[in-house]
Structure formats: C-alpha cells, structure tokens
Amino acid sequence: MVTVQQVGRRLAPARMASRDVVRVGAAGLRTRPARALLSALGIAIGIAAMVAVVGISSSSREQLDRQLAALGTNLLTVAPGRNIEGDNAKLPTEAEAMIARIGPVTGVSATGIVPDAKAYRSDRIPKPQTNSLSVLTARTSLPQTVGASLRNGAWLNGVTSQYPAAVLGADAADKLGVGRPSPETEILVGNKRFSVIGVLNPVPLAPELDSAVLVGWDVAVRMFRFDGRATTIYARSRDSQVEAVHSVLAATANPHSPGSVVVSKPSDVLTARRAADATLNALLLGLGAVALLVGGVGVANTMVISVLERRAEIGLRRALGATQGQIRLQFLAESLLLSALGGIGGVVLGVAVTTGYAAYQAWPTVVPAWATAGALAATVIIGGIAGLYPAFRAARLSPTEALATP
Structure with a gap:
C-alpha cells in the first residue's frame, strides 16, 4: 500500500547539481548567441576600459617614479x-x-x-x-x-x-x-x-x-x-x-x-611623488567604479529582455515541474556566465591595449594584479547582482500566465 508521504516524496522535485546549473545557464546563452556575444562585448569593453585606464596610469606612474628616482628621492x-x-x-x-x-x-x-x-x-x-x-x-x-x-x-x-x-x-x-x-x-x-x-x-x-x-x-x-x-x-x-x-x-x-x-x-620631490600617487589612486578607483557600473547595467538590461522574450519557455518549464528556485538558478547562472565571459575578454583586451600603448610611449608595462583579479571578481559580483531581479521576476511567473503570452 502506497502512503501519502511516499507519494509526496516521489513527487518532490530533484535538486539540480552544480554542473546542471551551469549547463542550463549556458544553454540560454547558446540559444541566442548574437545577443549573448553583443552583451558580453559590452561588458568586455567596460572592463577593458577599466583595466586599460588602470594599466596605462600605472605604467605612466612607474615611468614618473623612475624619473623622480633619478632625482634622488631615495x-x-x-x-x-x-x-x-x-x-x-x-x-x-x-x-x-x-x-x-x-x-x-x-x-x-x-x-x-x-x-x-x-x-x-x-x-x-x-x-x-x-x-x-x-x-x-x-x-x-x-x-x-x-x-x-x-x-x-x-x-x-x-x-x-x-x-x-x-x-x-x-x-x-x-x-x-x-x-x-x-x-x-x-x-x-x-x-x-x-x-x-x-x-x-x-x-x-x-x-x-x-x-x-x-x-x-x-x-x-x-x-x-x-x-x-x-x-x-x-x-x-x-x-x-x-x-x-x-x-x-x-x-x-x-x-x-x-x-x-x-x-x-x-x-621635496619625494613628497610630490607621494601626492601624485595618492591622486592617481583616487582617479583609478573612480574610473574603475564607473566602468563596473556600466557593465552591471548592461548585464541587467540583457537579462530583463531575456526574461521577457522567454516567458513561454519559463512557463513550459514550470508546467513540467521546475520550481521557482530552479528558474532563479537558471537565470542567475546565465547572468554570471555572461558576466564572466565579458570580464575575461575585457581583461585580455585591457592588458593588450596597455601593452601596446606603453610600448608606443617607451614606458614600462605595468598592469597591477589587483586590477585584473579585481576586475574579474567585481564583474562576477556585479553580474550576480544585476541578474537577481530578472531571475526573481522569471521565477514569479506562473505557468498559466507564461504560457498564455503570445
């Protein structure tokens, strides 16, 4: 004899493994490669701008430090x-x-x-x-x-x-x-x-x-x-x-x-050197924050449009038994993957721009490790935050409402 508890246990939705979450998130990007590419490119340009600004400024500062060191600051x-x-x-x-x-x-x-x-x-x-x-x-x-x-x-x-x-x-x-x-x-x-x-x-x-x-x-x-x-x-x-x-x-x-x-x-040159360093550090932080904000807005915009375009898909998945949590994970994973791809591309592009410009100016090439690591980490964090609203919005759609959308 089958009890109600056994039926409930059998009908309980399976938990998604980490690899399944990544696979489902990547599937959303593969179904719309052009949109995903353009969105990742927008993020990459923002991150590249941040890394290049930091790298070029750091290279310029290193050249300035060498010139000031020649004046006997130490x-x-x-x-x-x-x-x-x-x-x-x-x-x-x-x-x-x-x-x-x-x-x-x-x-x-x-x-x-x-x-x-x-x-x-x-x-x-x-x-x-x-x-x-x-x-x-x-x-x-x-x-x-x-x-x-x-x-x-x-x-x-x-x-x-x-x-x-x-x-x-x-x-x-x-x-x-x-x-x-x-x-x-x-x-x-x-x-x-x-x-x-x-x-x-x-x-x-x-x-x-x-x-x-x-x-x-x-x-x-x-x-x-x-x-x-x-x-x-x-x-x-x-x-x-x-x-x-x-x-x-x-x-x-x-x-x-x-x-x-x-x-x-x-x-006194040493004092001037440190004042210049402090000013440049403040400038770098400000420009980096603006670049990350632009990238985050791009991710959020892309994910909101994706939710609106995929209401029928969301409704079908809900009708087949997907829970709200699984829908949230799907769109959040998609947002994180999109941000990570854009961040990696932006770091590579930013390093390349810095190297080329520093070589043109005969400066030492300096790209601080904190800039590259921070850009990647911040991109993923911003992407996760930007994907929260679309993910929750998608999860709140009821199957009947989503499937009724023309």
Missing part, C-alpha cells in the same frame, strides 16, 4: 659636522659598514677628501693655479649609488683603485684640458703622476663630484696622508622607508656622537 648623504667643542668632527672608520646593516638601505658608497693633494695638468702649471679642483678618494660602488655615468673610459675597479689611476669629473676634465682618457694621458696629483682612465658625465645628485679628481681608496691611503675615514657617505633606501632611514642614520653612523653627524633631509 638618496641620503651623511657627512661629519662639528663636535661639542666646535671643531670639525670625523666619521668612524666603520660608519659605512654600520649604515649598510640598516634593513631598508639598498646601497652604500663613500668618498673621502685626500688632504694636501692638489691636481694639475702638468708640473709646468704654477702651484697656486689649482682651478679649484679637489682630490677625492672613492669607493668602486660610487657610480651605482649616486647614479653617475661615464662619458669616456672606465671607472675604478678592484685593480685600478690600487694604482695611480684617476677618474675626472665633468668640470675637472674641462679645466684640466682632458678630452678623451688613455693610458698616456697623465695628470699630477700632489707630486705623483696619475693616469686618467675615465671621465664622468655631470652627476646631478652629487654635483661635488663634477669638479673632483677621483682616485682609489687603497692608493690614497698608501701614497697620501689619508686616514681611511669617509667624509661623505651616500645611502640609497627603499622609497617607502626614506624617513625611517633618515631618522636612524646619524645614530648609526656615529653612535657615540650622533649630534656631530649631518644627514641630508628627504627630498
């Missing part, structure tokens, strides 16, 4: 000041090594004044006519740290820094009449002959190098009365940590007398 200098007696102080010999241990510091180099050493083109130049040239000893890492480049010749290395070899600053080369360095080109440093092996271009971040004759650290200690103490230390740090590094440099360079250490202040 370069700090350390020099000795005066001690409590008012005399000229000196940095400890281990100051460079101690500064290099600071976590955010990415590069350290130094120069030192060689005492009582003057540079002359030859021994026929009168001693008082020094042309205001200073003789500095330099670490081999100096060009990388201060952004110096060579006009001609080569920089000091582990070998040449131990021998009488010199590199001239741009102004020093002009004053000494040295055009192109060679092993035969010699100048007098003190009373010693030095071969000129290189000439620097002007160094905007360290203009004191332009009028200097630079020699190796080891040869300065051996041939002149140089005590090995740096008189200027250059330190590069991570951009986000410039102020933090600045606050500890003096105490790190000379723990016993930090007040006798002079540290340059972070550049």
